[in-house]
Every structure is written in C-alpha cells, then in structure tokens.
Amino acid sequence: MSSPALSKEGRVFDLLPEMIFILDGKSALVDYNKSAVQAMGFESAGRHPVSMREIVVPPLWADFEGTMKNGAVGSGHETRFVKADGLEIDISYDVRLLQAPGTTYVVVIAKDVTEQKRKELEYLQFSNVIHYTINPIQITDAKGKMVYVNPAFERVSGFSRDELIGKNPNILNSGRHSRDFWGKVWNHILSGKAWVGEVENRRKDGTPFHTELLISPIEDAAGTVVGFLGAHRDLTEQKILERQLLRSQKMESIGTLAAGIAHEVGNPLTSISSLVQVILRTTTDEFTKEKLELVKNQITRIARIIRDLVDFSRPSTYVVRPTDINQTLREAWNIVQYGKKVRDIKVELSLAEDLPLLDVVPDQLSQVFINILINAVDSLEGKAGSIWIRSSAHGNQVTVQIRDSGKGITPEHCEKVFEPFFTTKEVGKGSGLGLWVSYGIVKSFDGDVLLQSAVGKGSTFTIVLPVKGPA
Numbered sequence: 001m002s003s004p005a006l007s008k009e010g011r012v013f014d015l016l017p018e019m020i021f022i023l024d025g026k027s028a029l030v031d032y033n034k035s036a037v038q039a040m041g042f043e044s045a046g047r048h049p050v051s052m053r054e055i056v057v058p059p060l061w062a063d064f065e066g067t068m069k070n071g072a073v074g075s076g077h078e079t080r081f082v083k084a085d086g087l088e089i090d091i092s093y094d095v096r097l098l099q100a101p102g103t104t105y106v107v108v109i110a111k112d113v114t115e116q117k118r119k120e121l122e123y124l125q126f127s128n129v130i131h132y133t134i135n136p137i138q139i140t141d142a143k144g145k146m147v148y149v150n151p152a153f154e155r156v157s158g159f160s161r162d163e164l165i166g167k168n169p170n171i172l173n174s175g176r177h178s179r180d181f182w183g184k185v186w187n188h189i190l191s192g193k194a195w196v197g198e199v200e201n202r203r204k205d206g207t208p209f210h211t212e213l214l215i216s217p218i219e220d221a222a223g224t225v226v227g228f229l230g231a232h233r234d235l236t237e238q239k240i241l242e243r244q245l246l247r248s249q250k251m252e253s254i255g256t257l258a259a260g261i262a263h264e265v266g267n268p269l270t271s272i273s274s275l276v277q278v279i280l281r282t283t284t285d286e287f288t289k290e291k292l293e294l295v296k297n298q299i300t301r302i303a304r305i306i307r308d309l310v311d312f313s314r315p316s317t318y319v320v321r322p323t324d325i326n327q328t329l330r331e332a333w334n335i336v337q338y339g340k341k342v343r344d345i346k347v348e349l350s351l352a353e354d355l356p357l358l359d360v361v362p363d364q365l366s367q368v369f370i371n372i373l374i375n376a377v378d379s380l381e382g383k384a385g386s387i388w389i390r391s392s393a394h395g396n397q398v399t400v401q402i403r404d405s406g407k408g409i410t411p412e413h414c415e416k417v418f419e420p421f422f423t424t425k426e427v428g429k430g431s432g433l434g435l436w437v438s439y440g441i442v443k444s445f446d447g448d449v450l451l452q453s454a455v456g457k458g459s460t461f462t463i464v465l466p467v468k469g470p471a
C-alpha cells in the first residue's frame with residue numbers, strides 16, 4: 001500500500017484543528033491531515049506512517065483495534081499516541097464512518113488532551129486536599145455568598161453544608177468584631193491581597209469558636225476577582241488553655257503579692273493591736289474606751305483578711321486525712337444556717353451514698369463549702385428561694401454542686417469572682433476574698449471550681465475533687 005499523499009493542496013480537512021486520520025477497514029492509513037502531521041511531528045522526523053499501529057502506544061493497541069473492529073462510531077474514546085520524538089500524549093477521539101463507492105472508510109478525529117488531563121488531575125488533587133484537610137475551609141463567590149464548605153467547616157461550625165451554601169459568611173458572625181474591623185478586611189482583600197487574622201465566630205448553637213483565618217481572593221486568568229477562599233485554623237482549644245493558664249498565673253502572682261503585703265502589714269498591725277489593748281486596760285475615759293472598741297473591731301476585720309491572704313499563699317500546715325465529703329457538706333450547711341438566720345429558703349440535699357473518702361484537710365474543705373453556701377444565701381437577697389446541694393462520684397472524681405436560685409452573675413463578672421477583693425457587696429458586708437480563698441484551697445487538693453450562672457435565674461458552683469489512690 002502506498003503512503004498517503006501529503007502534498008495535496010487545498011483540502012478542507014487540512015484546515016481543521018483536530019488531527020484527522022482516514023483508515024481503510026483494516027486500520028491501514030489512507031490519509032491524514034496537516035494538524036496530524038504537525039501534532040505528531042511526522043514532517044520533521046521524515047516519517048510517513050502507514051498504519052495506526054505506528055501511532056497508538058503499543059499497550060493500548062489491542063484496545064484501539066477493538067474499538068475500530070466493533071465499528072464503534074461515537075465520541076469521547078480515549079487512548080494515547082506516541083509522537084515521532086517518542087513522547088506520549090493523551091488523546092480523546094471520535095469515530096465516524098465515511099461511505100464511498102465500494103468501500104467504507106473509518107475516520108478518527110483526535111484531540112491532544114494531555115494538558116487538559118494534567119489540569120484535571122491537578123484539580124482533583126487540589127480539591128481532595130481542600131475537602132479532606134482538617135482545616136475548616138469556605139469558598140465564596142465574588143459577592144461573598146458561600147459556594148463551598150468542606151466537612152471540617154461543617155464540623156467546627158455546627159452548620160450543615162445545605163444550611164451554609166448560598167449564605168453570607170456573616171451567619172457565623174459573633175458580633176465581637178466591629179463593622180469597622182470587617183470593613184478593613186474587605187478593603188484589604190478587594191485590593192487583591194490575602195488577609196490573615198484571628199477571629200471569633202459563633203457556632204450554630206451560639207457558642208463561640210476562635211480561628212486564625214486566612215482570606216485570599218481567587219482570580220480568573222484575566223485577574224478579575226471571582227471569589228474568595230477562607231481557610232481557618234481552629235484555635236478554640238488553644239484559647240481555653242490560654243485562659244486557664246492566664247487565670248492560674250494571675251492567681252499565683254496575686255498570691256505572692258498578697259503574701260508580701262500581708263507580711264508587711266501584719267507586724268505593724270500587731271503593734272497597733274497591742275497598743276489598743278494596753279490603752280483599753282489603763283484608761284478610765286469612757287469616750288476613749290468606746291472609740292477604742294470600734295478600733296479593735298476594725299483591727300479584727302483587717303486581721304481576718306490578712307489571715308485569709310496568708311492562708312491562700314502559704315502551704316497549709318493542717319493535716320490531710322480521709323474525709324467524708326457528705327458529712328462536711330452537712331456540717332457546713334448547719335453552720336451557715338445558724339449563722340445566717342436563714343428563712344424562706346428551701347434547701348434540697350441530694351448526696352450520693354457511695355462517695356469514697358477523700359484525702360483533704362477537713363477544716364479547709366468545710367471553709368470552701370461555707371464560703372460558697374454563704375454566697376448562695378446572699379444571692380437570694382433575703383427573698384424566698386432554693387438552694388440545692390448535690391454530691392456525686394464519677395470515675396476517680398467526686399463532684400459537689402451548690403446551686404442557688406438567686407440573682408445570678410453577669411458573664412463579665414463570672415471571670416472576676418475568683419479574684420481577690422472582687423465584691424459587689426456593700427462596704428463592710430463582703431471583702432471579696434471568699435471565692436478566691438476557696439479556689440486556692442480546692443486547687444491545692446488538685447481539684448477545680450467551675451461556675452455557671454444566668455442573671456436572674458441563679459448560679460451553680462461545681463467543685464471537682466480527685467480521688468487519689470494510695471501514694
């Protein structure tokens with residue numbers, strides 16, 4: 001068979017961009033167009049293939065031949081060709097039949113899709129990374145409507161994909177950042193630059209979650225912004241740890257400071273106290289006596305505060321012994337009940353029977369319960385209400401909950417109530433040391449005090465204490 005004539009001029013199929021091969025019924029090449037010659041590099045290599053067998057990569061030949069034999073007229077078949085220089089390219093081809101007098105030719109119309117395939121693969125890899133990364137990711141269109149969120153984003157935000165697609169990302173807005181803040185972010189990204197910063201968002205259930213957010217504009221080939229990519233790094237856990245660390249560091253430094261001050265104030269106070277006693281004993285002047293009694297009372301008050309301060313910061317010298325928590329709770333409530341002249345308060349004790357004994361200093365723990373119970377009574381402000389006292393054991397922890405139906409604590413104050421000298425009580429009524437000392441004591445037993453409160457509804461103080469095995 002002769003090789004196809006390559007020099008014929010003015011053929012229409014030479015004008016087409018696709019490679020076109022015309023085959024007789026047995027895959028022998030009858031003709032092919034200019035695009036085929038160029039794309040396969042035949043001309044420069046001086047090659048004149050006579051069969052498709054020289055063009056299709058050998059491992060795929062059987063497959064290609066099969067397609068031809070079955071007369072599979074149709075589109076979108078795939079194979080690979082080997083060019084004259086040995087390079088392989090990905091091909092997508094259509095098959096058509098050309099009826100001529102006496103024979104039927106097979107026409108293969110082929111397109112080099114190597115680049116397209118590479119891009120598809122790249123896209124697939126990229127979208128898999130985005131989809132399965134642990135970082136929450138959202139993509140919006142140019143108007144800021146969400147068009148994609150990954151599973152990590154659904155998990156962290158608590159919203160499902162369907163609830164997010166088509167919405168503006170401000171559905172997660174915690175209200176923590178000013179309009180001005182977001183205005184600046186928008187200006188920044190609209191100028192084509194990426195923005196990175198820490199943001200506080202809100203989950204579906206209303207709880208906050210902190211992330212480091214990177215927003216970068218997505219541009220098309222012409223440089224027009226067609227959307228935005230938002231990639232988050234979840235900082236919630238880190239924020240909680242930071243806050244805990246800050247709290248314990250603060251307590252520690254305040255403790256050191258307080259101990260110092262208590263020490264400095266303690267000595268002169270002892271002198272003043274002795275002097276007052278001396279004058280009280282020696283004077284006969286009633287006016288002086290009366291005023292000195294007042295001075296004595298105030299000194300007692302200062303001394304109590306100082307004792308609290310020192311107690312907090314000095315390691316306890318009391319003895320640790322196995323303690324029945326329920327009994328300590330009952331005794332504490334009795335003390336508060338008599339001391340506070342409790343009326344109109346309904347008390348409900350629900351104490352778990354199977355509590356293990358805990359190695360603590362009973363007097364100190366009772367001080368903790370008394371402080372918290374006094375606060376609970378105070379929170380009712382003389383009105384009728386309830387106090388619940390509950391104990392329970394889970395795993396190697398004992399939990400005591402003291403709940404009141406009192407006035408509650410605002411979220412800002414919840415952060416502060418454990419600080420020394422924080423009080424909302426009238427001068428002379430509270431020193432603001434009760435919770436601070438209690439917190440210090442519970443921490444010294446490796447426990448923790450947690451607070452939940454709602455203004456107008458009441459507060460719950462939860463004391464968690466570890467059960468320690470034999471050392």
Ligand SMILES: Nc1ncnc2c1ncn2[C@@H]1O[C@H](COP(=O)(O)OP(=O)(O)OP(=O)(O)O)[C@@H](O)[C@H]1O
Binds near residue numbers: 379406422424429430
């Ligand atoms: N159960 C509660 N309900 C409402 N507010 C509370 C409750 N417990 C504590 N607080 C708030 O926390 C503040 C600090 O409590 P804390 O026990 O440390 O000090 P205090 O009661 O003011 O003074 P004291 O040193 O006499 O205990 C209180 O002044 C009050 O505002």
Ligand SMILES: [Mg+2]
Binds near residue numbers: 374375434
């Ligand atoms: Mg108190």
